[in-house]
Amino acid sequence: MNFAPGAWRYAIVPLAAAPFALLYSVGASAVALALGVATLAFFRDPERTPPPTGVVSPADGKVSVLREEGDRVRLGVFMNVHNVHVVRAPVAGAVREVEHAPGGYKPAFSKESDRNEKLHVRLDVEDPNLPAADEGAADDRATVTFIAGAFARRIHPYVEAGDGVERGERVGHIAFGSRVDVLFPPTVDESDLAVDVGERVAAGESVLVEAGSRAGFRTE
Structure with missing residues (x-):
C-alpha cells in the first residue's frame, strides 16, 4: 500500500508510544496502536486507472x-x-x-x-x-x-x-x-x-x- 507524503510523520508518534503505553495500560496501548493504524489508513494512496475517456x-x-x-x-x-x-x-x-x-x-x-x-x-x-x-x-x-x-x-x-x-x-x-x-x-x-x-x-x-x-x- 502506498501512502501520501507525511503519513509516517503523523503515524509514528502513536505507533512508537503503543509499546510503552502497554507498561501502564493495555487499553492505552490499544488506543495508541489504533490511532497510528488509522492515520496510515487516512493517508493511503491506492493506484487508480482512469477510464478511456471523460x-x-x-x-x-x-x-x-x-x-x-x-x-x-x-x-x-x-x-x-x-x-x-x-x-x-x-x-x-x-x-x-x-x-x-x-x-x-x-x-x-x-x-x-x-x-x-x-x-x-x-x-x-x-x-x-x-x-x-x-x-x-x-x-x-x-x-x-x-x-x-x-x-x-x-x-x-x-x-x-x-x-x-x-x-x-x-x-x-x-x-x-x-x-x-x-x-x-x-x-x-x-x-x-x-x-x-x-x-x-x-x-x-x-x-x-x-x-x-x-x-x-x-x-x-
Whole structure:
C-alpha cells in the first residue's frame, strides 16, 4: 500500500508510544496502536486507472456542491474521514498557477467553508477543439481548489507552475480534510455533467463530463 507524503510523520508518534503505553495500560496501548493504524489508513494512496475517456473526479467522496458562478460551473466533492485524500487532475493540461488563499477552518460541508483556507491549481486545458485564438486564455482554464476544513490544516500540492499533468495524475493531498472543487471553463454547462449532488465519486475514475459532450475537452 502506498501512502501520501507525511503519513509516517503523523503515524509514528502513536505507533512508537503503543509499546510503552502497554507498561501502564493495555487499553492505552490499544488506543495508541489504533490511532497510528488509522492515520496510515487516512493517508493511503491506492493506484487508480482512469477510464478511456471523460473528465474525471479530482477526489473521493460525495458531490456536495453544484452551482453556476457567472458563466462557469463549480462542482465540489466533500471528503469524509474514511475517503482517500489524495487529489488528482480531472483533465490533462499545464499548470498555469498554484495560489494559496488564507482563510478560516469551518466544516467543509457548510456554506461557510467557501471562506476557508484554499489552494487553487489553475490548469491550461489541452483541448485541440478550442479555436486557436482562445487557447491559453484565462477563460479557458480549469481550476482545482483544495479547501481546508475544521480539522484540515495542511494542504500539500505536488505540482507547481509550468508542470504538465495527465488526466488522473496526483496533484496533491489534504491532511485531515475535507473538500475539493473543480471550476470548469465556460464551455461546460450543468447539462454536460454526468453526476449530481449526493452522488459518490472516486478520484481519477468517476467521470464528471462524458467525452464527446459539447464541453469539447480532450479527454483521451
